[in-house]
Amino acid sequence: MADSKSLLNVSNIETAYYGRLTVLRGVSLEVRQGHIVTLLGSNGAGKSTLLKTIMGMIPDQPEKGAVEFAGQRLNGRDPEDIARLGIGYVLEGRGIFPELTVEENLRLGAYTRQSGTDIAGDLARTHALFPILQERRMQFAGTLSGGEQQMLAIARALLMRPRLLMLDEPSLGLAPRLVAEIFRVIAEINRDGTSILLVEQNARMALGVAHYGYVLESGRLVLEGPAKELVENPNVQELYLGVRGELSVKGYKRYKIKRRWA
Amino acid sequence: MALLGQYLVGGLATGSLYALVALGIVLLYRSSRVLNFAHGDLATFATFVAFTLLTTFRLPFTMATAGSLAVAAVAGAAFYLLILRPTRDATLLGIIVITLGLALVVNGAVVQIWGTETKVFPFPLSDTKVYHLGGVVISQVSIGSFLAGLVLMGLLYLLVQRTRIGLAMRAVSQNLVAAQALGIPAKKIFALTWGLATALGACAGILLAPVTFLDPFMMVDPFLKGFAAAVLGGIDSMPGAVLGGLVLGVAESLFGGYVSVKFKTTMAFLIIIGVLIVRPEGMLGREYKRRV
Ligand SMILES: Nc1ncnc2c1ncn2[C@@H]1O[C@H](COP(=O)(O)OP(=O)(O)OP(=O)(O)O)[C@@H](O)[C@H]1O
Ligand SMILES: [Mg+2]
Numbered sequence: 001m002a003d004s005k006s007l008l009n010v011s012n013i014e015t016a017y018y019g020r021l022t023v024l025r026g027v028s029l030e031v032r033q034g035h036i037v038t039l040l041g042s043n044g045a046g047k048s049t050l051l052k053t054i055m056g057m058i059p060d061q062p063e064k065g066a067v068e069f070a071g072q073r074l075n076g077r078d079p080e081d082i083a084r085l086g087i088g089y090v091l092e093g094r095g096i097f098p099e100l101t102v103e104e105n106l107r108l109g110a111y112t113r114q115s116g117t118d119i120a121g122d123l124a125r126t127h128a129l130f131p132i133l134q135e136r137r138m139q140f141a142g143t144l145s146g147g148e149q150q151m152l153a154i155a156r157a158l159l160m161r162p163r164l165l166m167l168d169e170p171s172l173g174l175a176p177r178l179v180a181e182i183f184r185v186i187a188e189i190n191r192d193g194t195s196i197l198l199v200e201q202n203a204r205m206a207l208g209v210a211h212y213g214y215v216l217e218s219g220r221l222v223l224e225g226p227a228k229e230l231v232e233n234p235n236v237q238e239l240y241l242g243v244r245g246e247l248s249v250k251g252y253k254r255y256k257i258k259r260r261w262a
Numbered sequence: 263m264a265l266l267g268q269y270l271v272g273g274l275a276t277g278s279l280y281a282l283v284a285l286g287i288v289l290l291y292r293s294s295r296v297l298n299f300a301h302g303d304l305a306t307f308a309t310f311v312a313f314t315l316l317t318t319f320r321l322p323f324t325m326a327t328a329g330s331l332a333v334a335a336v337a338g339a340a341f342y343l344l345i346l347r348p349t350r351d352a353t354l355l356g357i358i359v360i361t362l363g364l365a366l367v368v369n370g371a372v373v374q375i376w377g378t379e380t381k382v383f384p385f386p387l388s389d390t391k392v393y394h395l396g397g398v399v400i401s402q403v404s405i406g407s408f409l410a411g412l413v414l415m416g417l418l419y420l421l422v423q424r425t426r427i428g429l430a431m432r433a434v435s436q437n438l439v440a441a442q443a444l445g446i447p448a449k450k451i452f453a454l455t456w457g458l459a460t461a462l463g464a465c466a467g468i469l470l471a472p473v474t475f476l477d478p479f480m481m482v483d484p485f486l487k488g489f490a491a492a493v494l495g496g497i498d499s500m501p502g503a504v505l506g507g508l509v510l511g512v513a514e515s516l517f518g519g520y521v522s523v524k525f526k527t528t529m530a531f532l533i534i535i536g537v538l539i540v541r542p543e544g545m546l547g548r549e550y551k552r553r554v
Binding site (some may be wrong): 112 | 439440441444
């Protein structure tokens with residue numbers, strides 16, 4: 001773990017919507033160069049809010065704490081400037097441009113790159129990774145299936161050649177076979193050198209590819225550790241991997257487990 | 263038959279100018295959902311700038327036009343950057359009030375600087391010199407402004423549909439957050455769109471000046487017609503704005519010719535109401551369906 005350099009450093013941030021609805025209460029997280037880090041947590045825990053805070057997409061937030069990427073402070077910068085520093089962000093629910101063609105969507109991924117860089121080569125590689133996108137090249141992105149839109153969103157972010165790729169629930173609403181496919185692609189992207197921050201509900205798959213993981217509950221981190229250790233953790237098994245505990249009075253047990261996080 | 267041709271040609275010439283005004287309104291609405299009620303007054307201001315460059319500074323027409331468009335573009339971009347961007351969290355209604363306020367301010371400035379008396383705009387084409395085309399009489403000004411309108415629409419089409427910056431404009435208008443996540447400089451794109459739309463309004467003003475003469479309220483009627491054309495075509499559709507402008511121009515001209523000149527504007531609005539009953543989203547608009 002200590003061998004690679006730190007790429008993204010979130011320290012002790014607090015984020016509130018409209019300046020009063022506090023969602024994140026002192027979250028610290030690190031992504032090291034070359035790693036896949038996964039962020040788990042139930043609905044409404046604040047996972048998407050954390051990614052939006054990093055991207056500078058919530059006005060005047062974070063209220064407290066600092067976000068640093070590759071040694072630069074991100075607080076207070078515009079989202080487009082943060083993206084240009086080398087962060088690719090695939091939004092929850094995809095965020096494609098519905099009335100542009102698949103090809104135009106992809107070209108926009110490379111919008112900030114110098115024309116000299118090998119965009120055509122990257123496009124070819126993208127098509128090799130997602131052959132369906134080549135087939136659908138001239139189709140409006142809004143007419144793609146959900147899974148295809150997800151692939152398009154990931155492919156588009158990759159064309160930015162980001163140093164860090166942040167994915168917000170890439171497996172959302174996909175058939176099991178496609179989920180496996182998406183995770184295969186995530187591992188492959190990472191092998192090519194891109195660091196990844198992966199928000200997921202599918203904890204089993206996420207911990208399968210990740211090096212390190214965090215668990216967020218109600219805006220606080222309650223657990224962190226190497227992915228291999230998290231998989232073994234009885235709380236994670238019970239709450240996120242669906243492994244049944246020995247006790248059968250589930251409600252009672254859940255309650256106790258929640259208390260034992262801290 | 264010749265009379266019909268005459269009305270059609272006249273309608274198309276006026277309609278192309280309505281279309282030009284409508285395009286500026288639609289461009290802004292599509293990109294930022296702002297209805298710019300200052301569009302007409304900004305155009306009037308730019309037309310007066312052209313007038314001063316022509317008469318006081320005695321610049322040739324092309325240079326005066328270029329100067330006027332540059333002033334318009336800077337004014338539009340500045341309005342966005344200095345006023346609309348800081349207030350971007352305001353409600354749509356709040357933003358409409360802001361643009362209405364700007365309309366009053368700009369109009370006041372025009373009255374203050376140039377006065378209220380009507381002036382003659384030295385346009386290089388004449389409206390007494392006429393051509394006969396198969397029984398239809400067309401003035402040089404009409405042909406000139408119709409062609410200029412077509413060229414401008416063509417250029418706008420190429421810019422939006424065929425260039426990198428146009429692609430970014432479309433992306434920002436369809437999904438702002440996703441565009442920002444890709445590093446597309448939304449602020450610059452918005453400023454550019456405002457500059458472009460305002461310059462387009464200035465073109466309409468300069469093309470209208472030889473017909474309406476120059477006074478601080480010259481754009482009130484064309485702005486309302488352009489706005490109506492935009493709604494008629496579908497407020498989020500650029501081809502719709504062109505179609506809406508032409509339909510409105512022709513309808514007005516036909517009604518004015520065959521029935522009554524006095525009520526031609528009333529008639530035009532009746533047509534709009536009729537179309538909107540049948541197609542609430544306008545002729546080529548999609549907004550309605552999308553919002554459902
Ligand atoms: N734009 C917003 N305005 C106000 N509150 C918000 C907004 N977005 C999210 N919230 C609130 O913040 C909390 C955390 O939301 P967030 O979207 O970060 O959860 P999440 O962990 O991503 O959940 P999920 O797994 O369901 O996507 C929720 O209680 C939500 O209601
Ligand atoms: Mg979420």
